[in-house]
Amino acid sequence: MGRNAQFKNEEFIDAALKIAADHGPAAVTIAAVAREVGAPVGSVYHRFLSRDVLMAEVWLRVVVSFQEAFLAALEKGEGIEAALHTPRWVRQHSAEARILLLYRREELVTGAWPEELKERVLAIKRRLDGGIRNYAERTFGKAGREDINRTVFALIDVPYAAVVRYIRLGKKPPRSIDGYIMQTYFTIMGRKK
Amino acid sequence: MGRNAQFKNEEFIDAALKIAADHGPAAVTIAAVAREVGAPVGSVYHRFLSRDVLMAEVWLRVVVSFQEAFLAALEKGEGIEAALHTPRWVRQHSAEARILLLYRREELVTGAWPEELKERVLAIKRRLDGGIRNYAERTFGKAGREDINRTVFALIDVPYAAVVRYIRLGKKPPRSIDGYIMQTYFTIMGRKK
């Protein structure tokens, strides 16, 4: 009952994502989002409790998009594939990559994390932590603090480092960095498998 | 002639730096800086043309502080020392490190870079680029695009990646990362020297 919606929630998230990727999170004003969609300001608030909630949805979408394949590789025990997932995903998802790797959560969601979304964020974090810990155990046997640090470094930090410079320039990371990531992976994690 | 100053320009830069490191660049309002120093708002504008100019000074101070020893090591041909400078500097300069590694220039200086400071920024950038290129030439002979990429990766990107996770947590980077940085350096740059 009631009038049919003219826009979909997704459209607003898309618009916010696009604006954030193109001009930075500060450019994501409610008015700008509404303009991009062609909707009135009120329609944004009809769907999202606040700007923070909207931006949180943007963040969640991006993180999930990245983690999906990363964790899948990890769960199959394919560490190299997981490490190389970063440059590959970045090449395929420029806008999302800019958001995930160029900004911090607090730049998108400026206030406290919206209560309704806290659980989803926590679940995502737990899944990533678990995936990493499992992989470290499989690789090193036990998995003490230092084994986990080493795994995070090789699987996340180094691929990020290799890629972020190009994202800043708005360019696709060149193929050569895949080699650096692999070399570093073997150096840090050892050769086995 | 005229009344003696009650505050020094440096005090305002110090205050802005401290606030940015503790609470993020958005917390650096002119009122907050004035409060921190114990000066009136007008005194800030008496010294700095705008918030952007003040923040630019903060940025310049931090960058110079970091680059000094980094370039010195590089010019002496000590690549490992240069690579390890990042974790060492971070341990000694927590506040500066938070600003340099946690935020981007555009988060500090939100508008166009103040005209009067453009030249200083450019000079700094040139000096860093030159130092890197020189070192790549010394190490690889020629120094094509790819040699420079490789050098940047080993000397800057990887040390940054190793360190930034701890900065986010407000912790000092543990000693173990120095080992990762060195291992990666050798893997990427080769063993010689």
Place this chain on the structure above:
DNA sequence: GTTATATTAGAATGTATATTCTAATATGTC
């Protein structure tokens, strides 16, 4: 066709801050 209501529309409001302005206050120079 009437009614209830989901949704569109966009104007009005409130707030936070950068910046500007006007007025006091010291201090070096004469």
Place this chain on the structure above:
DNA sequence: GACATATTAGAATATACATTCTAATATAAC
């Protein structure tokens, strides 16, 4: 001591947004 002016003081102004509000509109249910 009087003057010129660098500096302090802080109130007033302007702007940019997030958020709220009031009013129209279309459609499903009856």
